[in-house]
Amino acid sequence: MAATPADVKEYPNSYAFVIDMPGLKSGDIKVQVEDDNVLIISGERKREEEEKEGAKYVRMERRVGKLMRKFVLPENANTDAISAVCKDGVLTVTVEKVPPPEPKKPKTIEVKIA
Amino acid sequence: MAATPADVKEYPNSYAFVIDMPGLKSGDIKVQVEDDNVLIISGERKREEEEKEGAKYVRMERRVGKLMRKFVLPENANTDAISAVCKDGVLTVTVEKVPPPEPKKPKTIEVKIA
Numbered sequence A, B: 001m002a003a004t005p006a007d008v009k010e011y012p013n014s015y016a017f018v019i020d021m022p023g024l025k026s027g028d029i030k031v032q033v034e035d036d037n038v039l040i041i042s043g044e045r046k047r048e049e050e051e052k053e054g055a056k057y058v059r060m061e062r063r064v065g066k067l068m069r070k071f072v073l074p075e076n077a078n079t080d081a082i083s084a085v086c087k088d089g090v091l092t093v094t095v096e097k098v099p100p101p102e103p104k105k106p107k108t109i110e111v112k113i114a
Helices: none
Strands: A006-010 A014-020 A029-034 A038-045 A056-060 A065-072 A077-087 A090-097 B006-010 B014-020 B029-034 B038-045 B056-060 B065-072 B077-087 B090-097
Touching: A006 A065, A014 A038, A014 A065, A029 A077, A038 A090, B006 B065, B014 B038, B014 B065, B029 B077, B029 B090, B038 B090
Parallel strands: none
Antiparallel strands: A006 A014, A006 B056, A014 A090, A029 A038, A038 A065, A056 B006, A077 A090, B006 B014, B014 B090, B029 B038, B038 B065, B077 B090
16 A cells, blocks of 8 residues: 655645545545544556556556545644636545634623622 | 656557656646657656745655656567556656568469470
C-alpha cells in the first residue's frame, strides 16, 4: 500500500485535502470516514496495457497497486458535509467546518424592587 | 527540474512513453524532438490556491515546479509521426515506427538462347 503526496489546506470555512492520483478515475477512488474523525482516501491503479496486446515494457517506473492516505480530522470538521472531485489526476476532498457556536448573549437578570 | 515517473512500452508498430503529470493540463505540457532523435517532454505545475484567497497550508507534500524527461529515440522511430494525449493526469506520447524496408524481390535474369 503506497502513499501518494498530499497537501492539506485550511480555508475560513473548510479544509481541503488535495492528493495526486494520476491515472485513476472517480470510480477507482474511495473516500470514507471512520470512527467519526478519520478521513480515509484509497484507490487502486492498474497497468493500462492489459487491454492492448503486444506491448513490451522497455522501462517501468510508474507505480501501480493500492494507494491509501489517512487523516485525522480536526474537531470542527463537519463529517456530514464532505465532497470529493477528481480532475486531471488530482483528487480534492473538501470538508466543511462546523460553524463556531454563537457568542452567548449577556443574560439580564431582572432587578426586583425589594 | 524534477523527474516524474515514466513507462516506455514497445508495440509492434509504435513506442509509447507514458508519464505521470497530475494536475497538468494539455496546455501546460510541451513535447519536442531535438537533434532528430531526442524526445523531450516538459511541463510546469503551479500551486492551485493562488486564485482562492484565505488558504493556509497545513501540510505540503505535492511538488510543484518544472518537470522534464528526455528519451533517446530508437533508430526506427518516425519523428514525423508523434502524437500526445493527456488524460487523468497521465500523458501518453506515441511515436510510430518506420516500417522495415520491404524484402527485396529476387531478380530474374533472362536467359537468352545462345
